[in-house]
Amino acid sequence: xxxxxxxxxxxxxxxxxxxxxxxxxxxxxxxxxxxxxxxxxxxxxxxxxxxxxxxxxxxxxxxxxxxxxxxxxxxxxxxxxxxxxxxxxxxxxxxxxxxxxxxxxxxxxxxxxxxxxxxxxxxxxxxxxxxxxxxxxxxxxxxxxxxxxxxxxxxxxxxxxxxxxxxxxxxxxxxxxxxxxxxxxxxxxxxxxxxxxxxxxxxxxxxxxxxxxxxxxxxxxxxxxxxxxxxxxxxxxxxxxxxxxxxxxxxxxxxxxxxxxxxxxxxxxxxxxxxxxxxxxxxxxxxxxxxxxxxxxxxxxxxxxxxxxxxxxxxxxxxxxxxxxxxxxxxxxxxxxxxxxxxxxxxxxxxxxxxxxxxxxxxxxxxxxxxxxxxxxxxxxxxxxxxxxxxxxxxxxxxxxxxxxxxxxxxxxxxxxxxxxxxxxxxxxxxxxxxxxxxxxxxxxxxxxxxxxxxxxxxxxxxxxxxxxxxxxxxxxxxxxxxxxxxxxxxxxxxxxxxxxxxxxxxxxxxxxxxxxxxxxxxxxxxxxxxxxxxxxxxxxxxxxxxxxxxxxxxxxxxxxxxxxxxxxxxxxxxxxxxxxxxxxxxxxxxxxxxxxxxxxx
Numbered sequence: 001x002x003x004x005x006x007x008x009x010x011x012x013x014x015x016x017x018x019x020x021x022x023x024x025x026x027x028x029x030x031x032x033x034x035x036x037x038x039x040x041x042x043x044x045x046x047x048x049x050x051x052x053x054x055x056x057x058x059x060x061x062x063x064x065x066x067x068x069x070x071x072x073x074x075x076x077x078x079x080x081x082x083x084x085x086x087x088x089x090x091x092x093x094x095x096x097x098x099x100x101x102x103x104x105x106x107x108x109x110x111x112x113x114x115x116x117x118x119x120x121x122x123x124x125x126x127x128x129x130x131x132x133x134x135x136x137x138x139x140x141x142x143x144x145x146x147x148x149x150x151x152x153x154x155x156x157x158x159x160x161x162x163x164x165x166x167x168x169x170x171x172x173x174x175x176x177x178x179x180x181x182x183x184x185x186x187x188x189x190x191x192x193x194x195x196x197x198x199x200x201x202x203x204x205x206x207x208x209x210x211x212x213x214x215x216x217x218x219x220x221x222x223x224x225x226x227x228x229x230x231x232x233x234x235x236x237x238x239x240x241x242x243x244x245x246x247x248x249x250x251x252x253x254x255x256x257x258x259x260x261x262x263x264x265x266x267x268x269x270x271x272x273x274x275x276x277x278x279x280x281x282x283x284x285x286x287x288x289x290x291x292x293x294x295x296x297x298x299x300x301x302x303x304x305x306x307x308x309x310x311x312x313x314x315x316x317x318x319x320x321x322x323x324x325x326x327x328x329x330x331x332x333x334x335x336x337x338x339x340x341x342x343x344x345x346x347x348x349x350x351x352x353x354x355x356x357x358x359x360x361x362x363x364x365x366x367x368x369x370x371x372x373x374x375x376x377x378x379x380x381x382x383x384x385x386x387x388x389x390x391x392x393x394x395x396x397x398x399x400x401x402x403x404x405x406x407x408x409x410x411x412x413x414x415x416x417x418x419x420x421x422x423x424x425x426x427x428x429x430x431x432x433x434x435x436x437x438x439x440x441x442x443x444x445x446x447x448x449x450x451x452x453x454x455x456x457x458x459x460x461x462x463x464x465x466x467x468x469x470x471x472x473x474x475x476x477x478x479x480x481x482x483x484x485x486x487x488x489x490x491x492x493x494x495x496x497x498x499x500x501x502x503x504x505x506x507x508x509x510x511x512x513x514x515x516x517x518x519x520x521x522x523x524x525x526x527x528x529x530x531x532x533x534x535x536x537x538x539x540x541x542x543x544x545x546x547x548x549x550x551x552x553x554x555x556x557x558x559x560x561x562x563x564x565x566x567x568x569x570x571x572x573x574x575x576x577x578x579x580x581x582x583x584x585x586x587x588x589x590x591x592x593x594x595x596x597x598x599x600x601x602x
Contacts, residue, residue, distance in 0.1 A: 021103060023161065024051035024150060025170035030099040031145055032178055035059035038143065041201060042186040049192070050164035051171060052150050060142040064113040066122040066134060072111065073126045075101045105129045106157070107150045113143040128153045165496075169478025172196065172500065176212045176474060177258040180251060180285060183208055196499055206236060209285060212500075214471050216242055217249070217283055222329060224286065226321040231290055231313065233321045238283035239329070240275040245525030248475065249283040254295055259306045267315045271322035284322070288314065417564045423555035425564055432591040438559065438567065439552050440580040445570045447548035447581045449510055454489060454544075460509045461491040467503040468517050472524065474500050479527045480520075486540055490547060492520055511551035522550035545581035 021027055028045060035043045038061025048054035064072060103109060104126040114121030121139045125132035151157040161167060168191060179187050179199055186201040199211060210218035220239040226232055238249075252264055272282045296307040308314050418426045425436040453459040472480070477500040480487070484494050491508030507516035526546045553559065559567075571577045571586075580586055596602045 021106060021150075023170060024055065024167050025174045027051065027055050027103055027107075027147055027150065028057070028171050029174045029178075030103065031055070031057040031147070032174070034099070035061055035143070036178070036182060036185070038062045040142065040185065042188075044188045045171075045175070045190070047168070047171065047189075047191045050167040052158070052161065052164075052167075053148065055147040055150070056144070058142065058144045060140070063115040063118075063121070063142055064111075065115060069111060069113065069122055069124045069134060070131060072100050073104050073109075073124070073131060101129070103147060106152075106154050108148045108152065110146045110148075111143065112137050112139050112145075114139055114141050116141050163482060165481045166478045168196075169474040169476075172474030177251065177253075179208055179212070180205065181253045181256050181258060181287075194498070205285070209236060213249070213473060222325055224284075224321055224325045226317060231288075231294075231317055233286060233288055233318055235286040236284065237286070237322055237325065240272055240282065240326075242283055243276050243280040244283060245280065245522065246528055247281045248473070248528050250281065251285045252288070253286070254288040254290060254306055255292060257297065257306075260304055261306070263311060263315055264318055267319040268322065271319045271326065275326070286318065286322075288318075290314070417568055419559055419564060421555075422558050425567065427568065429589075432589060432593075432595060434587055434589055436567075436571070436587040437555075437580075437585070438557070439554050440584050440586040441567055441571060441577070442552035443545075443548045443580045443582075444574055444577060444586055445567070446510065446552055447545055448574055450490065450508065450544050450548060451541075453508075453510070459491055461493075461506045462509045462512070463506045464504065464516065467505045469497060470502045470504060470517055470520065472500050472502060476500075476524050476528055477502055480524060483527065483539060483543070486543055487520075487523070489540065490543055492516070492523070492547075494520070508547075511547060513553075514551045519547055519550045522546060541581075548581060 028051065032043055032045065035057060038059060040059035040061035042060050044056075044058040046054065046056040046058075100109070100111075105128065108125070108127040110123060110125045112121055112123040121137050122134055123137040124134050151161075172189070175187065175189055175197065179185070183203070183205045184201050187197060187199040188195070189197040197211070199208060203211065206218065206221060209221065217238055220242045221236040222239065223235075224237055225234045235253075247265055250265060250268060252259055252261060268282060268284060268286075276282060290308075294309040296309075416428065419438070420426055420435075423438060425438055425441075427434040427436065450459070477496075480494055480502050481496055487494055491506060492504065493506040495503045495505065497503045502520075504516055504520055507519065511519055523543060523546050526542070553563075578586060593602065
């Protein structure tokens with residue numbers, strides 16, 4: 001039988017690091033949390049190569065005495081808790097007691113700290129759990145921690161790290177959560193010597209939301225406050241028209257700490273019931289103030305989840321507070337009107353396969369009012385010529401060559417189809433009646449057109465006269481850059497403009513009926529909603545389907561008779577006209593026998 005033995009300190013530290021240091025963002029989270037607990041009013045974060053080479057956190061907090069510096073690297077040592085009961089009275093961000101020890105077990109760490117009452121500071125180095133000598137140093141009041149060469153002694157961990165853009169996105173997301181929960185602290189984030197964020201302590205919560213998210217969110221927020229009580233909900237929620245394809249825009253905090261909770265997410269969704277389409281999610285930034293003894297933070301290794309003593313009361317308070325606030329607003333959706341019409345020819349029953357088909361007669365439907373712009377977007381627009389169009393015109397029409405169809409279209413007289421509820425097309429057939437979902441059918445047609453044109457190199461791309469700037473949350477920006485090559489194959493040319501701003505420079509003319517930025521945002525929502533990206537071929541197919549879905553006509557779009565006839569023509573050319581790319585049926589058949597039976601004729 002194998003003998004039990006005590007593990008060496010460096011092995012213990014590396015095992016603990018596996019729980020504490022999930023990725024580079026975990027180190028930033030732990031160090032910034034300590035700065036908050038030290039009472040810092042300004043925190044500077046500097047990164048090199050996404051944090052793998054250097055993570056430096058400097059604060060102006062209370063500092064650490066020289067006698068306490070070596071203890072800071074000792075396992076299970078902390079100034080936050082002393083007794084078991086302290087776990088139920090937490091008002092600090094740090095609590096685990098082994099963060100610095102774990103980080104030092106897989107990196108080279110240097111800490112410099114000076115007390116407010118001291119003339120000099122002290123520094124201490126620790127690499128791979130090996131503690132150096134305590135030395136005097138000069139520096140400002142507060143603490144400066146440098147973490148270099150992360151995983152230098154555990155190279156296998158490096159192979160699991162994502163790209164620099166992805167890791168930087170996760171670090172920015174950590175900063176977003178902390179900055180929202182502490183709106184009076186000044187933050188600076190730099191990467192490779194370039195400033196990513198500077199958030200002054202005078203910027204309130206709403207202004208910070210505007211700094212991290214797009215202007216559409218900031219301009220459509222309603223304040224929520226359940227009022228002073230032992231249990232309180234406060235924060236900001238967005239108008240139902242500002243909804244997303246996933247729940248990534250929902251931020252919950254309790255007593256200043258970010259957390260995630262499915263139950264409260266459900267309460268948030270229930271408060272918007274009847275105001276959102278199925279599959280859409282509201283936006284909100286909500287803060288719970290609860291007595292500390294009613295919340296247990298010690299239920300998740302990374303402290304991402306909490307347990308409430310009275311979960312049902314918290315659920316009810318959140319839901320009722322949001323619903324009451326929404327009832328005070330006149331939530332009448334704005335009407336989107338077409339700004340113009342794309343006039344394009346249709347070859348009469350001739351000349352096309354699905355890839356070389358002439359463009360459709362569908363109108364371009366966009367907002368008549370300008371989209372709200374953030375300061376960065378206005379800065380980009382100021383450097384460009386003063387064009388008067390938000391979406392550039394399509395390229396000049398080209399004459400379409402006529403070729404024979406691969407097979408004949410059934411004899412469906414033009415004008416014989418009927419649109420019902422602005423969502424379905426009803427067609428009489430020899431066998432009975434066909435009901436078609438206009439969105440699902442158009443989605444399938446666009447998907448097959450895109451796929452064929454990309455694979456045959458015939459995809460027409462329109463360059464934007466002015467590249468469109470999109471300010472995105474950190475994780476969203478990182479997700480776009482990670483699949484930039486695949487998006488480029490599809491005609492969406494995206495590039496990094498710095499910070500979390502993405503420039504969109506082109507779009508496929510086939511999808512011109514929707515604003516290019518709206519299509520890209522739909523793709524982003526789908527990417528973020530996935531736990532992990534599929535392989536390249538599957539990703540390419542997924543992006544094709546998503547773009548087709550976002551550009552297709554929707555339920556509620558009134559179609560002209562020309563547009564209806566066009567859809568019915570293309571239906572016969574699709575490889576699979578029975579299902580949309582996501583597997584939904586595009587049509588249902590009601591046979592003559594079924595109709596006769598329902599009306600008692602047989």
